[in-house]
Amino acid sequence: MTKIAVEIAGIKMKNPVLAASGCYGFGREYNQLYDISRLGGIMTKGTTLEPKLGNPTPRLAETPAGMLNSIGLQNPGVDKVILEEIPWLRTFDVACIVNISGYSIEEFEIIAERLDGVSGVDGLEVNISCPNVKGGGMAFGTDPHTAALVVKRVKAKTKLPLIVKLSPNVTAITEIAKAVENAGADAVSLINTLLGMVIDIKQRKPILANTMGGLSGPAVKPIAVRMVYQVYTAVEIPIIGMGGITTFEDAVEFMLAGASAVAIGAGNFTDPFAPLKVIDGLEKWLEQEGIKDVREIIGGCK
Amino acid sequence: MTKIAVEIAGIKMKNPVLAASGCYGFGREYNQLYDISRLGGIMTKGTTLEPKLGNPTPRLAETPAGMLNSIGLQNPGVDKVILEEIPWLRTFDVACIVNISGYSIEEFEIIAERLDGVSGVDGLEVNISCPNVKGGGMAFGTDPHTAALVVKRVKAKTKLPLIVKLSPNVTAITEIAKAVENAGADAVSLINTLLGMVIDIKQRKPILANTMGGLSGPAVKPIAVRMVYQVYTAVEIPIIGMGGITTFEDAVEFMLAGASAVAIGAGNFTDPFAPLKVIDGLEKWLEQEGIKDVREIIGGCK
Amino acid sequence: MVVSIKASILENKKILPDFYRLKIAVPQISKTAVPGQFVMIKTSSTLDPLLRRPISLHRINRDVGTIELVYQVLGKGTILLSEMVQGELEVMGPLGNGFSWQQSFKRTAIVGGGCGIAPLLTLAEHLIGNGQEVHVLLGAQNKEKLLNEADFKELGCKVLVATDNGSSGRKGFVTEILEELISTTNLDQVYCCGPLPMTNGVIKLTKSKMIPCQVSLEERMACGIGACLGCVCQVRNEDGTIGYKRVCHEGPVFNASELIFEKD
Amino acid sequence: MVVSIKASILENKKILPDFYRLKIAVPQISKTAVPGQFVMIKTSSTLDPLLRRPISLHRINRDVGTIELVYQVLGKGTILLSEMVQGELEVMGPLGNGFSWQQSFKRTAIVGGGCGIAPLLTLAEHLIGNGQEVHVLLGAQNKEKLLNEADFKELGCKVLVATDNGSSGRKGFVTEILEELISTTNLDQVYCCGPLPMTNGVIKLTKSKMIPCQVSLEERMACGIGACLGCVCQVRNEDGTIGYKRVCHEGPVFNASELIFEKD
Numbered sequence A, B: 001m002t003k004i005a006v007e008i009a010g011i012k013m014k015n016p017v018l019a020a021s022g023c024y025g026f027g028r029e030y031n032q033l034y035d036i037s038r039l040g041g042i043m044t045k046g047t048t049l050e051p052k053l054g055n056p057t058p059r060l061a062e063t064p065a066g067m068l069n070s071i072g073l074q075n076p077g078v079d080k081v082i083l084e085e086i087p088w089l090r091t092f093d094v095a096c097i098v099n100i101s102g103y104s105i106e107e108f109e110i111i112a113e114r115l116d117g118v119s120g121v122d123g124l125e126v127n128i129s130c131p132n133v134k135g136g137g138m139a140f141g142t143d144p145h146t147a148a149l150v151v152k153r154v155k156a157k158t159k160l161p162l163i164v165k166l167s168p169n170v171t172a173i174t175e176i177a178k179a180v181e182n183a184g185a186d187a188v189s190l191i192n193t194l195l196g197m198v199i200d201i202k203q204r205k206p207i208l209a210n211t212m213g214g215l216s217g218p219a220v221k222p223i224a225v226r227m228v229y230q231v232y233t234a235v236e237i238p239i240i241g242m243g244g245i246t247t248f249e250d251a252v253e254f255m256l257a258g259a260s261a262v263a264i265g266a267g268n269f270t271d272p273f274a275p276l277k278v279i280d281g282l283e284k285w286l287e288q289e290g291i292k293d294v295r296e297i298i299g300g301c302k
Numbered sequence C, D: 001m002v003v004s005i006k007a008s009i010l011e012n013k014k015i016l017p018d019f020y021r022l023k024i025a026v027p028q029i030s031k032t033a034v035p036g037q038f039v040m041i042k043t044s045s046t047l048d049p050l051l052r053r054p055i056s057l058h059r060i061n062r063d064v065g066t067i068e069l070v071y072q073v074l075g076k077g078t079i080l081l082s083e084m085v086q087g088e089l090e091v092m093g094p095l096g097n098g099f100s101w102q103q104s105f106k107r108t109a110i111v112g113g114g115c116g117i118a119p120l121l122t123l124a125e126h127l128i129g130n131g132q133e134v135h136v137l138l139g140a141q142n143k144e145k146l147l148n149e150a151d152f153k154e155l156g157c158k159v160l161v162a163t164d165n166g167s168s169g170r171k172g173f174v175t176e177i178l179e180e181l182i183s184t185t186n187l188d189q190v191y192c193c194g195p196l197p198m199t200n201g202v203i204k205l206t207k208s209k210m211i212p213c214q215v216s217l218e219e220r221m222a223c224g225i226g227a228c229l230g231c232v233c234q235v236r237n238e239d240g241t242i243g244y245k246r247v248c249h250e251g252p253v254f255n256a257s258e259l260i261f262e263k264d
């Protein structure tokens, strides 16, 4: 029997396939289609201190083999998440990683504090890379010093493992990765979305009400794989890789590049069963290749 | 009659559609299929001081709606280009912009000097953004100070208009654009390719012999449009926009974002007639929209 | 229950210059679907286009386990869809909340415009089945883009038509006909699906006359199931604050009273 | 002259479990094409896959203005290609430099392996037409993957086969047969197209026996016409230095003598 369980920053997962933040809500919707406990883990919708309405619509635009979103962190706020979402999610045998976003370092601290010790929360994904919010968001993740500062301060407020989510909109992703590692990050996840824009030529204005949005989906996969590969050589902490995964082959590619687990975002939209197909495909492939433990392929790209 | 002629940094073009550097050689090959003087301009293959063999193969990999290349600036060197390519290209009524690359600032200077005053050369595209050469290439284009220095020094060596080609692999493209404008650039062109990677899961190694390569094609278009839009608000000099253009709609999108002209790279591979279709489509669209001069749409995105 | 499965194409036929009718065998969806719900359709086996396309249910043939969709060919996805002549396609549904009615309704009006007419046929069928007098007001640019006039008549609806150029029915807007109808007839409910200006007009009119109105909205969608928060529309919460609801999940059908339109 | 045009699909048929034969009407290409040249085929109307696929000419039917291609279904592009049953597809060609021969040639051998056999049929036809004795040595994994044995025989070639598992012909490598042939027969020229290890073997063998050899190479291609410098292979220049030639333009057929293989 091939082993596909992994452990990342102390978080145990029955397989290395997660749902990416913001693409899976808190799991309720996809649970209509299949038992979400089949996944290795769920990274929740970005959670902020206060409830957020997010950006005006249109919030979505399709691009060649990709999509832009400018949701802008619509969410009910951390207290409601703790009260209404976590207790439900806790009933499933699936790692629950709460994705958190702050508009200031203090906000990050308070959210982390509130989630610390909440039963059912297995870890925090610290989003220092959201391109869709003004004053904060991505700005935290494009400068190594600020990124490190956020991590250090959040780390002090919680015993939960911290997975720091990196922005691809930077000149040197390895610098940011090293900075957050040194600041105490237990793992990194990458990539968040690339800043992009689509113009409606009939209307002569951007399709997105917010002008720009975050690009994700298969279009960005080569960039994501490259960044995972670079970060793998730069840091010791584990990596959760994402960006354009739709098939098990994509997942293997990320793991060979250095990811210890992968997350699926836009891929859920193309095929709601994508995560399950990735898990099954991965398991079969490992068997075919005679690999006894999925962890053997992590960073296996020569 | 709709006017589609443009002038960029003093270079007159009968239409705003160019062939992007490295995707069109020096025009000989595509001239077998159609008269290349139908284009507004040709940006030649990257030219270095010495002849270059480039990188080992495989140099190409396909990606979702895109492609990676790691050609590595294979070219016959500036002297041979002046002797064998320019005299041929000069016989066509098409703007000839020589794309130049140096491994040091001195090399940039010498190449620029040699091309200065060569009959048939209308301008230089200074490539400070090639991801496929070690020691130089992209490194020049990811730091505003170095970028500015290259431009200042090259500017002193030639009276030819300088179009500076920007790298998208940066945190703040507007900073680089402003720096090269202040240093004397007559125009900017963007985007060059994004650093990417594809892994062959059977072989467990990168498809490209050079490990990483430059991503281009429709996949990157939303990023390119966003960068053109940002740069347009940051500088006064004209912009040549590129990145994933395959249709006239794409070209219009770039011009609305702020480009005064556009270039087609990978689009030639999908359809060798893509540049002609873009020119014809653009002209028809302008007529339908009742726009008398293509220049009216530049930066027209509200 | 929502499913996502492969369904056999039984028919995919051009019914008007820009419109196709697609019939697929998918008992798992027709079994529970109600008028106003929609499906998300995968239009390509490649990664371009990436997203599924939302299309409303045009007919729900529960007895034979099929559904019919009517779609306008507009861009990439619908062009590819129109080229699928046989085989299977992947479809997820039934999605969202549909139209609702009460046993007590006597007289209702359905207002449809453009491709917004498509989801209203199965609604009309259900209302007629419920024993109501159903007035159907259809609007289109011209005769060639007018969907389903005959089908509504066949069901026994009272059909009135307006086209922009007068090539069929009255020259003008369907809202004008609605205004006349309201002034002469007592309506229990108005149902509306169509382009935004039309929907806006219908909402204003029904509001001013205090007639309950349900509208079906469109928004760009990614997941179609409520997870991505891409497709929201503004609503007034019960406490008076402004909030967002998901068109794909709480909608696409909303009570006009709860919606906030920007140009209110 | 190279053209890029739409061509009607006349036939697209499975001829072996993994192989299809595609016949298209394209007189502009068949008019000037020679054996060993190839075409670039657009396999999708969408942007994925982005690049055209290089496929060699399998038959050139100049009289009726058609060409035939034989391709193996491997990935995205060839899967899509195999699904095109009718209509038109975009094709650019004829591309590259083909095989060459001299009137004086008496006896030649053609060595093909896997899908590398495909371009050799039209070559054999031309060589036979030139009055030569043509030995054809075919290699494949197994019987089910062995292309065109009967076709070569029909042309009047002397055909010998080797398969990895012995399911047809000799169990072993085609290079072994070539070695025997060379030891018994005077060959003016060897032509070779197949997987790299086979090509390597054939080059070594012919080099050691001083028999001129032409090989057709494969490399990943983007433009297919010589503009992007993506598809190069290493050659020894006349002055002894190492250089690159474009497989799509100076190739795909090269004299073995000029090639440098990494594991030489």
Ligand SMILES: Cc1cc2nc3c(=O)[nH]c(=O)nc-3n(C[C@H](O)[C@H](O)[C@H](O)COP(=O)(O)OP(=O)(O)OC[C@H]3O[C@@H](n4cnc5c(N)ncnc54)[C@H](O)[C@@H]3O)c2cc1C
Pocket: A061, A062, C038, C049, C051, C052, C053, C054, C055, C056, C057, C069, C070, C071, C072, C073, C074, C075, C076, C077, C078, C079, C115, C118, C119, C217, C218, C219, C220, C221, C252
């Ligand atoms: C709930 C719902 C039900 C619908 N029912 C029908 C129907 O029954 N018949 C019908 O003809 N059309 C219907 N539409 C509109 C239909 O979804 C779009 O016309 C279609 O998605 C356009 O796709 P395309 O590939 O042709 O266009 P493209 O322009 O290539 O599409 C690009 C992207 O924009 C989205 N998009 C484009 N137009 C619309 C639109 N009007 N609404 C939402 N997203 C859009 C597409 O889904 C895609 O993601 C419905 C839309 C929604 C939201």
Ligand SMILES: Cc1cc2nc3c(=O)[nH]c(=O)nc-3n(C[C@H](O)[C@H](O)[C@H](O)COP(=O)(O)OP(=O)(O)OC[C@H]3O[C@@H](n4cnc5c(N)ncnc54)[C@H](O)[C@@H]3O)c2cc1C
Pocket: B061, B062, D038, D049, D051, D052, D053, D054, D055, D056, D057, D070, D071, D072, D073, D074, D075, D076, D077, D078, D079, D115, D118, D119, D217, D218, D219, D220, D221, D252
């Ligand atoms: C000059 C030339 C002639 C050829 N003639 C034939 C022929 O007659 N019959 C035949 O079956 N095959 C032939 N091939 C190989 C054929 O081009 C590939 O099998 C095909 O491109 C694979 O495409 P895909 O979409 O199925 O695979 P994918 O793996 O999806 O292709 C991904 C990318 O890699 C490229 N690629 C993959 N395999 C190869 C390969 N072996 N050589 C070059 N590029 C490759 C594709 O073109 C594409 O750009 C030829 C190749 C070349 C260079």
Ligand SMILES: Cc1cc2nc3c(=O)[nH]c(=O)nc-3n(C[C@H](O)[C@H](O)[C@H](O)COP(=O)(O)O)c2cc1C
Pocket: A020, A021, A022, A023, A045, A046, A047, A069, A071, A073, A099, A127, A130, A165, A191, A192, A193, A215, A216, A217, A218, A220, A242, A243, A244, A245, A263, A264, A265, A266, A267, C222, C228, C230
């Ligand atoms: C609709 C949407 C919403 C997203 N919301 C968040 C979010 O709230 N927090 C976050 O860290 N990332 C968010 N992301 C980014 C994804 O988690 C993921 O990093 C990115 O989409 C790349 O993966 P993909 O290509 O598989 O989609 C969102 C992405 C999408 C498409």
Ligand SMILES: Cc1cc2nc3c(=O)[nH]c(=O)nc-3n(C[C@H](O)[C@H](O)[C@H](O)COP(=O)(O)O)c2cc1C
Pocket: B020, B021, B022, B023, B045, B046, B047, B069, B071, B073, B099, B127, B130, B165, B191, B192, B193, B215, B216, B217, B218, B220, B242, B243, B244, B245, B263, B264, B265, B266, B267, D222, D228, D230
């Ligand atoms: C095969 C290939 C070779 C290239 N060579 C060069 C080059 O020599 N110099 C340069 O400045 N850009 C080079 N580029 C980048 C293109 O000029 C262009 O900036 C980029 O590909 C984005 O445009 P596209 O998406 O239309 O291809 C090359 C691109 C490709 C695909």
Ligand code: FES
Pocket: C220, C221, C222, C223, C224, C225, C226, C227, C228, C229, C230, C231, C232, C246, C247, C248, C249
């Ligand atoms: S489309 Fe994702 S929430 Fe509605």
Ligand code: FES
Pocket: D220, D221, D222, D223, D224, D225, D226, D227, D228, D229, D230, D231, D232, D246, D247, D248, D249
């Ligand atoms: S494929 Fe472009 S040079 Fe050969």
